[in-house]
Amino acid sequence: MTDLLKLSDLSAEEILDILNLADQLKYEKYNNIEHKLLAGKTLGMIFQKASTRTRVSFEAGMYQLGGSALFLSANDLQIGRGEPIEDTARVLSRYLDGIMIRTYKQSDVETLAEYANIPVINALTDYAHPCQVLADLMTIREYLGSFSGTKMCFIGDGNNMANSLIVGGIKMGMSVSIACPENYKPDADLMKWASENGNFECIPDVMKAAEGADVLYTDVWASMGQEGEAEIRRKAFEGYQINSKVMSVAKENAMVLHCLPAHREEEITAEVFEQHAKEIFDEAENRLHAQKAVLVKLMGNK
Numbered sequence: 001m002t003d004l005l006k007l008s009d010l011s012a013e014e015i016l017d018i019l020n021l022a023d024q025l026k027y028e029k030y031n032n033i034e035h036k037l038l039a040g041k042t043l044g045m046i047f048q049k050a051s052t053r054t055r056v057s058f059e060a061g062m063y064q065l066g067g068s069a070l071f072l073s074a075n076d077l078q079i080g081r082g083e084p085i086e087d088t089a090r091v092l093s094r095y096l097d098g099i100m101i102r103t104y105k106q107s108d109v110e111t112l113a114e115y116a117n118i119p120v121i122n123a124l125t126d127y128a129h130p131c132q133v134l135a136d137l138m139t140i141r142e143y144l145g146s147f148s149g150t151k152m153c154f155i156g157d158g159n160n161m162a163n164s165l166i167v168g169g170i171k172m173g174m175s176v177s178i179a180c181p182e183n184y185k186p187d188a189d190l191m192k193w194a195s196e197n198g199n200f201e202c203i204p205d206v207m208k209a210a211e212g213a214d215v216l217y218t219d220v221w222a223s224m225g226q227e228g229e230a231e232i233r234r235k236a237f238e239g240y241q242i243n244s245k246v247m248s249v250a251k252e253n254a255m256v257l258h259c260l261p262a263h264r265e266e267e268i269t270a271e272v273f274e275q276h277a278k279e280i281f282d283e284a285e286n287r288l289h290a291q292k293a294v295l296v297k298l299m300g301n302k
Helices: 014-032 053-064 086-095 106-115 130-144 160-171 190-199 208-212 227-237 244-249 271-275 277-299
Strands: 042-047 067-073 098-102 120-124 149-154 177-178 200-203 215-218 254-259
Touching: 014 130, 014 149, 014 160, 042 053, 042 086, 053 067, 053 120, 053 271, 086 106, 098 106, 106 120, 120 130, 120 277, 130 160, 130 215, 130 254, 130 277, 149 160, 149 208, 160 177, 160 190, 177 208, 190 200, 190 244, 200 208, 208 244, 215 277, 254 271, 254 277, 271 277
Parallel strands: 042 067, 042 098, 098 120, 149 177, 149 215, 177 200, 215 254
Antiparallel strands: none
């Protein structure tokens, strides 16, 4: 692994290796065992989309690993005034040890990685959210003990979260079901791959998709950059909500995950959210530990 651009680039063994290291780093943090594995290293963090969890977890993670992080908004860089991504990649490679980018187009991340000679981490695009799903997988294993024989159901927009959850779930041997409206399905090529490589379905029926699920997952109906579609999406996704009725057809003691921020009473009821707040905020915390593992794997001394 030289970059983390999307989960489909990683083998199941590479994902498990990251999760195992994340568990170890989490254990060490809670037991006050220092792990300055990136001492003297610097991560540049390019943000073309705002963030709470991504910025704080990466910045804190680099500090805990003994390195430093630079916050670089589009307004701080010449990329915001038209400098090509190719040139930005080549310049930053001269100064930094790694680049993290949170942006819109997956192609921009791919181009950045092509021209940079240092590791590039995709911290979110409209196509994929690999760092979030590594944290999700870490949380699922913490709660369930194993991925074997488990079913994950995602309810809502077939967006970057759905795309990456499909890949992560199938690669870990989970059954994956997606419940979404007909016009809001995940990436067609990813669904075809999932159908050929595991137990996968994408259907409009929320109750059928959630039946027997060990993990229920949702995300906002209108993601960042889609604010202008909010009302259209609110109508399209009516009924695509994790609520007590949906919970009743899932496994008893099924866990609920949400990548946050959450819009209570839209994609999830306040009641269900608060009942499952512990696993949701454990999931949010695990962004820190999973990303530290990625940073060590990419930027640590081999």
